[in-house]
Amino acid sequence: MIEIKKVTKAFGSARAVDEVSFTAPEGAVTGFLGPNGAGKTTTLRMLLGLSSPDQGEALINGVKYADLDSPRRAVGAVLDSIGYHPGRSGIDHLRIVAKAAGLERKRVGEVLEIVELTSAAERNVGGYSQGMRQRLALATALLGDPPVLVLDEPSNGLDPAGMAWLRDLIAGWAKQGRTVLFSSHILNEVEMVADHLVVINHGKVVRETSMNDLAGPDGKIISGRLEEMFFELTTPKVQVR
Amino acid sequence: MRNLIAAEYLKLRTTKTTWALLAATVATTGLAVVGAILVASNSKLNLQSTHGIREVLHVTASGGIFMLVLGVIISAGEYRQRTATETFLTTPRRWKVIISKLIVSTTTGVVFGAISAGTAIAVASHLYSAKGYTFPLGSSLAWSILGGAVLAAALFGALGAATGSLIRNQVSAIVGWMAWLFVIENIVLGFSATAGRWLPSALSRALVRDPNAHLLPQSTAAIVLVIYGVVIMLTAVLTESRRDA
Ligand SMILES: Nc1ncnc2c1ncn2[C@@H]1O[C@H](COP(=O)(O)OP(=O)(O)OP(=O)(O)O)[C@@H](O)[C@H]1O
Numbered sequence A: 001m002i003e004i005k006k007v008t009k010a011f012g013s014a015r016a017v018d019e020v021s022f023t024a025p026e027g028a029v030t031g032f033l034g035p036n037g038a039g040k041t042t043t044l045r046m047l048l049g050l051s052s053p054d055q056g057e058a059l060i061n062g063v064k065y066a067d068l069d070s071p072r073r074a075v076g077a078v079l080d081s082i083g084y085h086p087g088r089s090g091i092d093h094l095r096i097v098a099k100a101a102g103l104e105r106k107r108v109g110e111v112l113e114i115v116e117l118t119s120a121a122e123r124n125v126g127g128y129s130q131g132m133r134q135r136l137a138l139a140t141a142l143l144g145d146p147p148v149l150v151l152d153e154p155s156n157g158l159d160p161a162g163m164a165w166l167r168d169l170i171a172g173w174a175k176q177g178r179t180v181l182f183s184s185h186i187l188n189e190v191e192m193v194a195d196h197l198v199v200i201n202h203g204k205v206v207r208e209t210s211m212n213d214l215a216g217p218d219g220k221i222i223s224g225r226l227e228e229m230f231f232e233l234t235t236p237k238v239q240v241r
Numbered sequence B: 001m002r003n004l005i006a007a008e009y010l011k012l013r014t015t016k017t018t019w020a021l022l023a024a025t026v027a028t029t030g031l032a033v034v035g036a037i038l039v040a041s042n043s044k045l046n047l048q049s050t051h052g053i054r055e056v057l058h059v060t061a062s063g064g065i066f067m068l069v070l071g072v073i074i075s076a077g078e079y080r081q082r083t084a085t086e087t088f089l090t091t092p093r094r095w096k097v098i099i100s101k102l103i104v105s106t107t108t109g110v111v112f113g114a115i116s117a118g119t120a121i122a123v124a125s126h127l128y129s130a131k132g133y134t135f136p137l138g139s140s141l142a143w144s145i146l147g148g149a150v151l152a153a154a155l156f157g158a159l160g161a162a163t164g165s166l167i168r169n170q171v172s173a174i175v176g177w178m179a180w181l182f183v184i185e186n187i188v189l190g191f192s193a194t195a196g197r198w199l200p201s202a203l204s205r206a207l208v209r210d211p212n213a214h215l216l217p218q219s220t221a222a223i224v225l226v227i228y229g230v231v232i233m234l235t236a237v238l239t240e241s242r243r244d245a
């Protein structure tokens, strides 16, 4: 379970994240939505110990990221800010993380299989496409077989087949009882895979709800309902004269 | 920490830059020894005299600059390639990363320094015998200079890694060091030779007992360089705890 408790972060005088609180439960996929600059990445970076909140705290199964015994075994993360040495092969990148985290070496081959990158593993990352890099980031996140996954726009750069594959993967993780928190701008994708929903705008949570609330009487999500709600929550009201 | 250090070595082995800088170190050392022997014999210096040996062997440290560069790359390179995020996700306690990098850079400096010393011995023995001398491989003077060269490379590696952690910007850190070693130190030296002796470039020359200047004793030089490294490292650790990755 992920708990964000009244987390605030300002850059200069502007509050990028303003007393944000929400929970991402176990065994469920939580979609984290909001317009560009809403504060999603900033929130996730604080959750992952990459930057420190001015106030509040972010907990993973009750513990701050920096206090986790073995972070790679507890949390898998995919972030935009992750880069690779262009002259290093994908498999060497994974070996380095596995070594530093004290994980079994054979896990490297397993995660390469999961993200379908085995055939390109020996090639230098400098020659990877954006989608391949994204797969490598996912493979790295999975190295420790973590019960919690934090993904910032994980479908970035994936082709349509890749996106469908990722959706199945995410849904599968939740079924196994893992906690999945992921941000996305692709509402379709969120509609298909999320169980729980958090929307933020200008650094504040404007809605936390279950996806069931977007379902019709038959229990199916009404197509387009999410988009409608998103715009309602995030578009400034036009003044009528 | 042991896993972390092993991972840092793996990072080093899997980048071509490491091998390129090692090759540059060997080439620079070899050429410097050849040059020193040519100059010494042209000026009719006895190559087997104390002065002759110091003149020839002190250049063993001329590749030290490459170890300094590698040290900076070991730390600041993570920001340049944006690999720092994954590193800190694995090890959120950043001081552990800084210390591991310092250890890896210092021990790599020992290896670079030992290879430089080997190169100097090989080149010098060859040229000595070509000129009808025997290279004094058994002399304690030769070994104190070669040992000083190993120490200089190790400490330059430490200084590089510590400044790379502090400054984070690889290009600035390297350019800054070059400016310091080749320009600023000479200016200070021009004003006060006594003050100049306490600065990094002069200290590394003291470690290899450069006969061309009035320098500090080897042991003092080593201690002062260690202090510089520790101070920069502690500053980096303190700064790092207060900034975002
Ligand atoms: N390091 C930083 N320094 C200054 N401002 C920052 C920094 N990081 C983020 N911000 C600001 O904080 C706000 C929130 O940014 P953030 O990246 O969290 O948004 P986001 O919701 O992830 O947006 P996007 O959908 O575009 O990824 C923005 O106004 C951004 O300019």
Ligand SMILES: [Mg+2]
Residues within 6 Å of the ligand: A040, A041, A042, A152
């Ligand atoms: Mg973002």
